[in-house]
Amino acid sequence: MNQPPVSSAAPETTTSGGAVFIAWAFVGIPLLWGVSQTFIKALDLFK
Amino acid sequence: MAEASILDRSRTVAGPGYNRWLIPPAALAIHLAIGQAYAFSVFKKPLGALISGDPAAPAAADWTPTQLGIIFSIAIVLLGLSAAIFGKWLERVGPRKAMMASALCFSGGFFIAALGVHLHNLWIVYFGYGVVGGIGLGIGYISPVSTLIKWFPDRRGVATGMAIMGFGGGAMIASPLSVALMDYFKTNGTGTLGVAATFLTLGVIYLLFMQFGVWTIRVPAEDWVPENYVPNPQHSALITSSNVSADNALKTPQFWLLWVVLLTNVTAGIGVLETASPLIQESFSDAVMGAGRGVTAAAAAGFVGLLSLFNLLGRFFWSSASDKMGRKTTYAIYFGLGIVLYALIPTLGRNIQLALYVGVACVIISMYGGGFATIPAYLSDLFGKYQVGAIHGRLLTAWSTAGVLGPLIVNFLHESRKAEGFTGAAAYQTVFYAMAGLLVVGLLANFAVTAVNAKYNEKGSVEAEPGGH
The missing domain is CATH 1.20.1250.20 (MFS general substrate transporter like domains)
Incomplete structure (x- = not known):
């Protein structure tokens, strides 16, 4: 959700959807890798 | 300048x-x-x-x-x-x-x-x-x-x-x-x-x-609000529109009640996390399950991994759910359901119910993680946004205390039971009953949380921080 125009000293910026995607990928990929490694380890419980 | x-x-x-x-x-x-x-x-x-x-x-x-x-x-x-x-x-x-x-x-x-x-x-x-x-x-x-x-x-x-x-x-x-x-x-x-x-x-x-x-990272402009945002759409006495400073928060009973809430929830969770691997191996050993059917060290490591996953998922799930249910209700679930589940664990161990045992432990750990993740929002509801980071920081001393207290309680009770001759799941029985007792204290503390007295509120605008915009 983008913020509505407000009075502020900060210059207007526009954030592209691509930038948001890249930001989430930057943290999401390592997290998913870690979760997958843990999930594989957890499967040992059911062997 | x-x-x-x-x-x-x-x-x-x-x-x-x-x-x-x-x-x-x-x-x-x-x-x-x-x-x-x-x-x-x-x-x-x-x-x-x-x-x-x-x-x-x-x-x-x-x-x-x-x-x-x-x-x-x-x-x-x-x-x-x-x-x-x-x-x-x-x-x-x-x-x-x-x-x-x-x-x-x-x-x-x-x-x-x-x-x-x-x-x-x-x-x-x-x-x-x-x-x-x-x-x-x-x-x-x-x-x-x-x-x-x-x-x-x-x-x-x-x-x-x-x-x-x-x-x-x-x-x-x-x-x-x-x-x-x-x-x-x-x-x-x-x-x-x-x-x-x-x-x-x-x-x-x-x-x-x-x-x-x-x-x-960016901070929002002072007058920024999300589109279509209506403050407190479901009005609750526990969600303030005022602000309390970090110093004043320490003077309120609400801060110390939440300190107890975090302490008891974390101490109890550490009781499971600290002992997870030996707990499941001793409770479901070959002697209990039959030759070759006991939980191995590798399977116990899998159990620890599974608990980690539920710890992670619980942080997001319970914290998100608290936006709908309210923080006080969410913590009442952590404690109320937690008391039942902690007290159930020794019985499941005695009756060799491995699948149920694992499931119950996973739910317990999800609420342990949820307790960490929900507390900043609870603080923000009660004390406002002004210095919620600083208030949260002071509350985390409860975590440090639990980090010392939890293992001490678990090791003392477990060693005492072993010295009395108990083995397997029975050696952990008092650990879980003690943790359930701790959660009763947390439940009462959470129950006692009310809105902060207005005398602690900051007067006037507090958004502009020294050196800020």
């Missing part, structure tokens, strides 16, 4: 058009890094065999497991202390400078610890990873909290849940990464079983990774 540094709060105010969904990844970059602390145990065996070179046969001069356990304890105690001490500083200087300080301390801790490993000087490791790294943990843990709440006044639980979920996820990344790095450096003959080189590498990786958070 000197020009503000690029790290100062005033230089991080977002302009119109800035997408608030960039803030959670910035927070996650910090929490995913510092969450490494929970994976420190992967270094214990190699660190305990630096002289002998064989983790299976440590030399007399090698560091003992007890000596090595102190490294993590120092780090967790420093986490709580630094969060409490630096909280107000963080509110003044803003999240970017705090995140940078966290990155420098956390990675610096690795560099100093690498030197300690290289010189085989445990005091340097204590100082590096424990003290310096611990300060990085504390500042990093609270650095994005108040910023997230300001960006997501309509979804406080979701926002803080995402960040604090990262702390749980950080260990999942660090554990296999550290093992892979140690294997690589050991094979390439860097000495110290690859530990010093791994510490150096992790220090560099985390310093760079955390920079993403440092340079992406």
